[in-house]
Amino acid sequence: MTVAKASAPGTPSWLGAVNDRVGLSALLDHGPLTRIGICELVGVSKPTASLMMSRLIAAGVVEEQGLQAGTPGRNAVLYAARLDRPLGVAVDLDAHELRAALVDAAGTPHPVVRRALPTDEAERDAAAEISRAIGDAAAAAGADPDEVRIVCVGIPGYLNPGGHGELYTETLPGWPVVGLHDELEAALGRTVYVENDVNLAAIAERHRGAGIDHREFALVWLGNGVGASFDLSGELYRGTFGGAGEIGFLPISADAAAIDPDARTIQDLVGGRAVARLIAGDRPTDAEREVLAERIAHAVLPLLATLDPGCVVLAGPTAALGGDRLAASVEATVARIGRWSPAVIATRVTHEPVLAGAREFLRARVREYLLDTVARVAVG
Structure with a gap:
């Protein structure tokens, strides 16, 4: 992927990047679309829609996904957002069990994996537990774990966002009391969010409930x-x-x-x-x-x-x-x-509300990560 300096507002490159971002958003929101469907949703001409899709395919974020049958004339090409990258992994854990699931930019449902946690504090390792969760969730979804860029960890407690990032919890023995966030990011090589479990349940409630x-x-x-x-x-x-x-x-x-x-x-x-x-x-x-x-x-x-x-x-x-x-x-x-x-x-939200909230939290961030790559790709 070729990366260029940000284009100045109003230039052809800048306008193209804006159109590409809107076009990719339409595919994420509505699923596979034909060129006509893109024109109707985005409000661009057919030639512009064709250029948008060509640029997005070249950028590796869109692919052709067959033909739309049952329409007059020639079958139209369907364009779809690629959801195999970037990816996130949502994690929810308590004193006894860890649950995790892969998250893509469209919020596609992926299998939930579970792993019992050690009861012996000496056997606990925060980075190792989350690393295994990433691998397990990616394997269950048939995805490449190297494409996981963002992780959200829901915990029964909270992190002080300032100072040394003190961890306040009574149910994560063996996890570092200070520096948890930095330790996880350094060990995993990914962006990590550590969020209170009740806050994540509220995120799920915002989108699916009250x-x-x-x-x-x-x-x-x-x-x-x-x-x-x-x-x-x-x-x-x-x-x-x-x-x-x-x-x-x-x-x-x-x-x-x-x-x-x-x-x-x-x-x-x-x-x-x-x-x-x-x-x-x-x-x-x-x-x-x-x-x-x-x-x-x-x-x-x-x-x-x-x-x-x-x-x-x-x-x-x-x-x-x-x-x-x-x-x-x-x-x-x-x-x-x-x-x-x-x-x-x-x-x-009666089924795994904390994990549901973590998935929603991540979906928005994985989506923004994907859309931001479009703005950074050099356009002709």
Whole structure:
């Protein structure tokens, strides 16, 4: 691939690069298109569309993909974006298992691979674990691992983006407490993003769940751990030090303490151990659901007082136990004990939400990486 200096705005080379980027975007958004289809979507003439496709094929980012049959006259050539490069790998891991999947610029579904993680801290190695995940995900998708340029790692914790990048987590033994991001990038030779798992679940919710109908929402994750994420008009608020939403560590109010005198924090009130003591079966009874709803309502109140979101999404294993009925009970309880009246809904992303969010996060970045290569390729 020949790379040239950026062309000046308004020059033929610059205009050609702009058209090429728009044409490639159309192929990523709509799949294989004929020249006529490209003209209609992009708003260019047939000769211009032909030149665009010729340049993109020469750049190695577009290929001819057969002919479109069933149309009058000669069968038209179908053009398609090449999705075999660049690539990304999305990773989601907890204390016991790592899950990973390949990601391309069009968001094509690829197999999810799983690998059990060692329980012995001495056997843990962050770079080695992510490196194996890249190889496993590429092999499962029949892709070249050397084409993986970007990796997103979802973790149960968070990284301080400043200073030495301290890692705050209780479920990744043996991983470096400082310098994790730099260590991964150096060892893997790729761009690496390390993201909080609840933030990734919120990204999935933005694209597949509550975010479709709500401009802003807070997502509350209820599982072994408790956390929150804040989506403000499509942008995640992570905080200055990356720890926004770590509500499990918050002390509870006097009213909440009256519910459970042994509880000191929100984690004590609605974390996995508390819920296990509260719910006897696979699903909460009506009485258990009401008690759980009151606990969750008290955990949600600090978020409402801080951000006043119009919607609260309940996600995670505990939320899945109660579903829509639990969400309705929490909404009614919040309105009764507080001065806020947000919509409280159960998540609509019920299958591997963290990995789904990591895939969506990466799809946008792999796509931008691909489109940027078009802008850098020298055009005639």
